[in-house]
Amino acid sequence: MKIERVELGDLPLEDGGVLEEAWLTVATWGTLAPDGGNAILFPTYFTGSHLSNARMIGPGRALDPSQWFIIVPNMIGNGVSISPSNASLRQAGARFPRVSVRDNVRAQHRLLTQVLGIPRLALATGWSMGAVQAWQWAVEHPVFVERLLPFCGSARCWPLxxxxxxxxxxxxxxxxxxxxxxxxxxxxxxxxxxxxxxxxxxxxxxxxxxxxxxxxxxxxxxxxxxxxxxxxxxxxxxxxxxxxDAWQQADPSRGPPFDGDLAAALAQVTARTIVMPCTTDAYFTLEENALEAAMVPGAELRPIDSPYGHCAGAPGRFAAPMAQVEGAIRELLSG
Amino acid sequence: MKIERVELGDLPLEDGGVLEEAWLTVATWGTLAPDGGNAILFPTYFTGSHLSNARMIGPGRALDPSQWFIIVPNMIGNGVSISPSNASLRQAGARFPRVSVRDNVRAQHRLLTQVLGIPRLALATGWSMGAVQAWQWAVEHPVFVERLLPFCGSARCWPLxxxxxxxxxxxxxxxxxxxxxxxxxxxxxxxxxxxxxxxxxxxxxxxxxxxxxxxxxxxxxxxxxxxxxxxxxxxxxxxxxxxxDAWQQADPSRGPPFDGDLAAALAQVTARTIVMPCTTDAYFTLEENALEAAMVPGAELRPIDSPYGHCAGAPGRFAAPMAQVEGAIRELLSG
Incomplete structure (x- = not known):
């Protein structure tokens, strides 16, 4: 694992204003292939960091650094990338501006294209809020994202x-x-x-x-x-x-050009997609995952049948659901 | 509707101590038949009172006062019966003792047998915490309770x-x-x-x-x-x-003689029973209602298929689930 602090400059924000001198702490595993075709994006989840996601990365795993170049950007606000707790005084604490999932994806896009020189993503995946970011990537940059596997997440934050x-x-x-x-x-x-x-x-x-x-x-x-x-x-x-805040507002159809039409937004996705909700997830619900999967051309809904609820997908926590997720990742990457 | 404040004297409590000079505010509708065979007990729910339950009682309804003698005892602690907010100084506020569902049933049993002269119940029913009380009645006084119809409740408070x-x-x-x-x-x-x-x-x-x-x-x-x-x-x-507190501890198998064996406790029920969970109830869950119904000899599990979640059973709130509950009450009472 290699960790870098990457300076991204001022970041204009979806809800107005600017996040000044934004920076991400980014962990990477493996080496980018000469053709750039082996990059995987695996953003962090609520209360998680790159160390949390690291539990799913390793030799012999689906996310094997000997084969893949795996990028884990810490989400803005998680205390490891720029956050209320570590921002410079002008935007510290309660003065930190509202940063959306789309803003995170904008920052990550700068990271991937301008810093890491990545031409496309073999896979965007993630658990929970990580899945939400992966969804936003696939909608906003459909050509860039070749495969999508969100687990225990959703494209938008539904009202429940x-x-x-x-x-x-x-x-x-x-x-x-x-x-x-x-x-x-x-x-x-x-x-x-x-x-x-x-x-x-x-x-x-x-x-x-x-x-x-x-x-x-x-x-x-x-x-x-x-x-x-x-x-x-x-x-x-x-x-x-x-x-x-970012979680609650998440909606890839918010604002132009989709103006709330989620079906239109998700119809943009060209990635080969497997959507993996947990059957017992109480807030990223199976039924709303099914609605979303049906909006994506060719997407497969593949529920994780587990009693662990939302936590079924927590990286490295429960063996059986992890095996299901990793099996699906292998399958998707081999196709 | 007739409302009475009924003094019950000191009430010994399941968890020790005594509720001093306990009293219930009780609403009744209709007239007790000469043979005492038309009494229905319909206890109140969390944040509800007899006025809330009144929304399910009236001419032409399943709970019709021209045919049935309907008793709605306010739960201890609901602010209408003796409660922290109205107890005498020695037990007021934070000094109010812990009063369990079983204690409520003990108080209600005194009310029914010693004050109202009721020999048996044609039906014990209720929503939510009212259902929990009805369950406790059917386990503790099986001969007394001829029919049981708990809706959106459960016999015990399950861990979720x-x-x-x-x-x-x-x-x-x-x-x-x-x-x-x-x-x-x-x-x-x-x-x-x-x-x-x-x-x-x-x-x-x-x-x-x-x-x-x-x-x-x-x-x-x-x-x-x-x-x-x-x-x-x-x-x-x-x-x-x-x-x-009462809700969280609810368990008709707690203490002797069942010592936590819920199946043994529910096997005591001799009432004709229809258990009516809502399919989408997030905390009085369908799956746990199914477990309980299977423990009662001859009980029928009859889910309310509704998007209103726990509130599907709120007296008088949503027409469709109310019609299902009232239909089941009619059917049970006519059998």
């Missing part, structure tokens, strides 16, 4: 997903110490409430009922809930909400 | 349901003004966060996607979320958490 995010955001913002983002000390109560309110959404009824959290080392539901609280203490509150 | 409740509770408790229940002014931020975090759970993906909230008079998702916030401002925070 938006409502879910409103709930966890409200739990965080309820902490008076959050001060509308102008906190000095971390709003610990709010971060804990965010994590606790999130947990119930992340898995399936069967996961909770059968105590499958024991596979993750948690002895009880309460232990799992506390782990979710603790995990969120490691994140900056403004960073989290920056990502939630 | 518990996790969901942990989330909304955390959102409320995140408000520093809640002061662990010792607030003077209402913790408005927390109540709003509770309502906003709850809303996403209450309906289905299709409900949000197709904007079915317009049927409720809300023009946008944000308007719906605000209505959920506003609705919760009308409730006392300790009252809400008292009910959530």
């Amino acid at each position: 997903n938006q409502a879910f995010l409103e709930g966890v955001r409200a739990a965080l913002r309820c902490d008076v110490d959050f001060r509308d983002g102008a906190y000095e000390a971390a709003p610990e109560r709010g971060l804990r409430a965010f994590g606790r309110a999130y947990c119930g959404w992340a898995y399936s009824p069967r996961f909770f009922r059968e105590g499958l959290y024991r596979e993750l080392g948690h002895e009880s539901l309460e232990a799992l809930l506390r782990a979710w609280e603790d995990d969120h203490l490691e994140h900056d509150a403004n960073d989290l909400l920056c990502l939630v | 349901n518990q996790a969901f409740l942990e989330g909304v509770r955390a959102a409320l408790r995140c408000d520093v003004d809640f002061r662990d229940g010792a607030y003077e002014a209402a913790p408005e931020r927390g109540l709003r966060a509770f309502g906003r975090a709850y809303c996403g759970w209450a309906y289905s993906p299709r409900f949000f996607r197709e904007g079915l909230y317009r049927e409720l008079g809300h023009e946008s998702l944000e308007a719906l979320l605000r209505a959920w916030e506003d609705d919760h401002l009308e409730h006392d925070a300790n009252d809400l958490l008292c009910l959530v």
